[in-house]
Amino acid sequence: xxxxxxxxxxxxxxxxxxxxxxxxxxxxxxxxxxxxxxxxxxxxxxxxxxxxxxxxxxxxxxxxxxxxxxxxxxxxxxxxxxxxxxxxxxxxxxxxxxxxxxxxxxxxxxxxxxxxxxxxxxxxxxxxxxxxxxxxxxxxxxxxxxxxxxxxxxxxxxxxxxxxxxxxxxxxxxxxxxxxxxxxxxxxxxxxxxxxxxxxxxxxxxxxxxxxxxxxxxxxxxxxxxxxxxxxxxxxxxxxxxxxxxxxxxxxxxxxxxxxxxxxxxxxxxxxxxxxxxxxxxxxxxxxxxxxxxxxxxxxxxxxxxxxxxxxxxxxxxxxxxxxxxxxxxxxxxxxxxxxxxxxxxxxxxxxxxxxxxxxxxxxxxxxxxxxxxxxxxxxxxxxxxxxxxxxxxxxxxxxxxxxxxxxxxxxxxxxxxxxxxxxxxxxxxxxxxxxxxxxxxxxxxxxxxxxxxxxxxxxxxxxxxxxxxxxxxxxxxxxxxxxxxxxxxxxxxx
Numbered sequence: 001x002x003x004x005x006x007x008x009x010x011x012x013x014x015x016x017x018x019x020x021x022x023x024x025x026x027x028x029x030x031x032x033x034x035x036x037x038x039x040x041x042x043x044x045x046x047x048x049x050x051x052x053x054x055x056x057x058x059x060x061x062x063x064x065x066x067x068x069x070x071x072x073x074x075x076x077x078x079x080x081x082x083x084x085x086x087x088x089x090x091x092x093x094x095x096x097x098x099x100x101x102x103x104x105x106x107x108x109x110x111x112x113x114x115x116x117x118x119x120x121x122x123x124x125x126x127x128x129x130x131x132x133x134x135x136x137x138x139x140x141x142x143x144x145x146x147x148x149x150x151x152x153x154x155x156x157x158x159x160x161x162x163x164x165x166x167x168x169x170x171x172x173x174x175x176x177x178x179x180x181x182x183x184x185x186x187x188x189x190x191x192x193x194x195x196x197x198x199x200x201x202x203x204x205x206x207x208x209x210x211x212x213x214x215x216x217x218x219x220x221x222x223x224x225x226x227x228x229x230x231x232x233x234x235x236x237x238x239x240x241x242x243x244x245x246x247x248x249x250x251x252x253x254x255x256x257x258x259x260x261x262x263x264x265x266x267x268x269x270x271x272x273x274x275x276x277x278x279x280x281x282x283x284x285x286x287x288x289x290x291x292x293x294x295x296x297x298x299x300x301x302x303x304x305x306x307x308x309x310x311x312x313x314x315x316x317x318x319x320x321x322x323x324x325x326x327x328x329x330x331x332x333x334x335x336x337x338x339x340x341x342x343x344x345x346x347x348x349x350x351x352x353x354x355x356x357x358x359x360x361x362x363x364x365x366x367x368x369x370x371x372x373x374x375x376x377x378x379x380x381x382x383x384x385x386x387x388x389x390x391x392x393x394x395x396x397x398x399x400x401x402x403x404x405x406x407x408x409x410x411x412x413x414x415x416x417x418x419x420x421x422x423x424x425x426x427x428x429x430x431x432x433x434x435x436x437x438x439x440x441x442x443x444x445x446x447x448x449x450x451x452x453x454x455x456x457x458x459x460x461x462x463x464x465x466x467x468x469x470x471x472x473x474x475x476x477x478x479x480x481x482x483x484x485x486x487x488x489x490x491x492x493x494x495x
Contacts, residue, residue: 002061006031007043008054013087015048016119030086036067051119052126055080078190080121082183085192088120091180094195106247110275113197114218117210120193124150128214132413136465140305143279144405145465147412150213172227175268177207199246201239211272215400215407218275222252223268230266232257232351234324240271240356241316241363250275253355253366255399260372260381261351261475263398272399279404280304280366281357291495294322305472305480306402307369307488312362319365326367327352329494338487339382340477341373349373353402368402369491371477385471391437392467397475406468416464420456441467 010028013019019027032040035058059076062068068079094116102109117123132147171178174189177196184190189212196207205225210218222243236254243252252273255263280302288300297318302308309326311319331350334342342350353368373382385393393408400407418435419442421427429439445463449455473479478488 002035002037002058003040004043004045005054005058005061006035006040008045008049009051009058009083009087011045012048012051012054018087018089018116018119027086031083034067034083034086035062036065050126051084051121052124055083055121058083074186078184078186081190081192084121085181085190088122088193088195089116091195095197098197107249110218110220110247110250113195113208114210116195120195122191122193122195123210123212123214134461134465136462136468138465138469140303140404140469141279141282143465143468144216145408145461145468146215146406147408147410147416148213148215149410149413173265173268175221175223175265175270176227177223177225199243201242202235204239206239216274216276216278216405218250220250220273221270222273223270226269227267228269230255230257230262230269232327232354234320234327236271237320237323237327237354237356237365238316240354241319241365243271243273244356244358244363245316247273248358251278251281251355251357251403253399253403254353256351256353256370256372258348258351258370258372260374260384260396261353261370262372262396264396280308280355280402281364283308285310289492291322291325294318294325297322301488301492302366304404304476305469306476307478309367309369309492311365311367312359314362316363319363323354323365323367326495330369330491333491333494335487335490338478338484338490339373340371340487344373353399355399355403369477370475383475383477385474388440389467389471389474391441392464393471397471401468401472402475404472406465406471408464408468412464416457416460419460423451424453424456 006028009031010019010024013027014021014024028040032038059068059080062079063071068075094113098109098113101112118125127150130149132149134145135142136145171182179191180194180196182191194209196209199206199208199222201222206222207225208220208222210220232254240252240254244250250273252271254271257266259266283302283304285300286303288298291297291299296313296315298312299322300310302310311322313319330352331348332342333350334340342348349371351370353370355366355368357364371383374380375382378384385397392412393406395409415435415438418432419429419438422429422432422435423442423446429442430436449459451459478484
């Protein structure tokens, strides 16, 4: 059995150019060593299978023969990544080909790197295919919704075992360059099949990689070689525009640099981007205005649930200067009537989520105004999803959601399935502790539809999409009301 599996994997590696013919025997022998084998014979593989299936069988063999200690998801991931690490070209080779392809054009280079990341199973396409995705039409245009199912849930045995493992500072976090080739542990994912590409931004060393969870097409991460905290400043605007100049087919943005409105890894300076046109990029100007001293740029408020200023022009340095002017003004801005405070007791609240892209031959930089103030009534944040929306989305609103792509928790998959059953069978939703939190929400819209078995799923998707729009509106510091627009213009007038 294992002999056939090794032949299968080698055939896959050769087909995908992970392994060259000159390296066939070398890589095969490394696999034999991993599986404690001393014999091997070549077999002709008639039919190819997805690499995930081959790895699944190899991992099962390893567990059955005592090579793999446990059969939990974490142990399996550690082992199958170790297998793929034996087939993955070394960093020097990957970087050589990326640089060679980049000399042809930047898209050829990223196409190569993205395909490699999938072929090595670093991007687990079989898991990502399980994500539920749809588009909801809204007053702001089509909004993308996803229920994230690609991150496997931790096995209680792994959680218990991880607690006994001594923690280390190497790598310092999941974004550090030291992850490249790292074997991992019960508390840190294996990365033997992980490769990164060095790029210069703002005169500093950054690295380009893809997200293993790819929430959208070619979801990439650009991280600093130094493990240092995120910070939104003039240099960030310049780096983002430099990146889209290098890769004009990609967008690039940064999470904000404050808790609540920031990303999940504020401790490491990084950006996110990719080859996807987000809903916010399609949103038009709602109102244009002129920033004194920057008449050469197009500036305006974007028609979007959150509070967005868009700058557009041909000169990136002018855009950077204008963006820095807006950031500096916003950081020092207070409007008590609009409940916007620059700080309380010395703690700053105002910051910006920036997103850069190309718009034809023009550079475009969106500046999303953020504020993380909390109150006793709103301990999660005043500009955070309100409590009545937490049954769908309770987590922070980061860069990806700001741009119009909802990343909703995996629990919703099962909960929505239960809701469909209860609604169709006219059962009491409040009688089930797992879905009772959705009862008021369902009551609010159920009477608006003629619900059938054929349309219930689409109706739930549509109503979830509406909730996400409200989530974004909650995160907007200026509401899309007459009063909110007047308050927004008061800030604009200070620029």
